[in-house]
Amino acid sequence: MTQPCAHIIDDDEAIRDALQWLFKTRDVACATWPSAESFLAALQPGWRGCAVLDIRMDGMSGLECFDVLRQRGNQLPVIFITGHGDVPMAVAALKKGAFDFIEKPFNDSDLVDIVMRALEIDANNQRAEATRETVEARLALLTAREQEVMELILAGKFNKVIADELCISMRTVEAHRSKVFEKMEVRSAVELAQLVNLVRNRGGH
Amino acid sequence: MTQPCAHIIDDDEAIRDALQWLFKTRDVACATWPSAESFLAALQPGWRGCAVLDIRMDGMSGLECFDVLRQRGNQLPVIFITGHGDVPMAVAALKKGAFDFIEKPFNDSDLVDIVMRALEIDANNQRAEATRETVEARLALLTAREQEVMELILAGKFNKVIADELCISMRTVEAHRSKVFEKMEVRSAVELAQLVNLVRNRGGH
DNA sequence: TATTACATTGTGGACATCCACAACGCCGGA
DNA sequence: TCCGGCGTTGTGGATGTCCACAATGTAATA
Secondary structure (H helix, E strand, C coil), X not given: CCCCEEEEECCCHHHHHHHHHHHHHCCCCEEEECCHHHHHHHCCCCCCEEEEEECCCCCCCHHXXXXXXXXXXXXXXXXXXXXXXXHHHHHHHHHCXXXXXXXXXXXXXXXXXXXXXXXXXXXXXXXXXXXXXXXXXXXXXXXXXXXXXXXXXXXXXXXXXXHHHHCCCHHHHHHHHHHHHXXXXXXXXXXXXXXXXXXXXXXXX | CCCCEEEEXXXXXXXXXXXXXXXXXXXXXXXXXXXXXXXXXXCCCCCCEXXXXXXXXXXXXXXXXXXHHHHCCCCCCEEEEECCCCHHHHHHHHHCCCCEEEECCCCHHHHHXXXXXXXXXXXXXXXXXXXXXHHHHHHHHCCHHHHHHHHHHHCCCCHHHHHHHHCCCXXXXXXXXXXXXXXXXXXXXXXXXXXXXXXXXXXXX
């Protein structure tokens, strides 16, 4: 079973062990990985928690690992750790969406606090993603025509107007409308709008 | 008239002049301020553009200036510049919502690029804010009762159900509903939902 | 005190939506 | 070739919404 945990990715065994021990004493579940490659190879979509990622590692660097993670569509909060970081690197990492960026040596309690905040954020993300996926799944059930009708419903148009625009009878629109409601599991146009707005809108940071 | 411009805030006159010249040659409108205090004293809500803020200044620091700006509800993109920055400072600034954080000496073209991106972002924000304010203004016209009814409409409930929940007649609900539509300038419950969702939802970065 | 804003309710009709029952043509897969 | 999904359309009725016309009571304000 995959419960939320902090994934520690560092090629230095001493640090992995130290962090593992640190998190253990603070009751934070964690897993350790000796390289970016091993972590990415094991990673499953659906893993929750966060990643504590060392930047300078043999093989793939932490920064590259982060890019791959995001390319795979994984939105896990990532906390970078580095002993040789500079301001431009930190700025670039955060602007790309890293959760935090700290330098060694760091204060243990600070790291734990950051990780716990990251875990909280991820728990929220999980709820949002679950909702999103549910809605997307329902949307996927709609035929092209039904989606077309749905858009016009969401624009607040009357069946009569929709019928005119699509050059079909009002009765047909009603049929599609009914199907849309059924597949989307809503009982009114307003509920539909609320539901669809859950997965749209939230764009453009 | 206040057109979008880059506000350069630096206590070093040589730098102000240099940046002003730089922006002028790149056709980027700008204004200069010799201190955080002078900028904040002149600042009007509604000013658009971005701020290029030196961190180390006599009197109020750039970081403090940023905090005051945000406390006032101003969302202008802020680009920090510093000659003595470190990673934690940069990280803290970005996590608080700074647009960018660069070190001196910096490449002129880089700064111009950053500022131009900031100006773009701000132009988008302006549109979003304008919409938001329009909707908020309409919402403010609603009486308490009307808002109450509106919430139930947005929940997708029938007038009959709303009447039961508020212990009033269906006719009264219809009257409120009508008033809500009129004041919100929409013609259907779906339009209302779309409009209100523009100002809700977009929370929780 | 007179005015105004607000919440409340009723009647009646026009219009829109929801729904059950019924049917036809097209197209792709078994 | 037959079946099933899909888009299409119709009828008719129950239910919900929109709106004009009309009215009453309360509270705050000018």
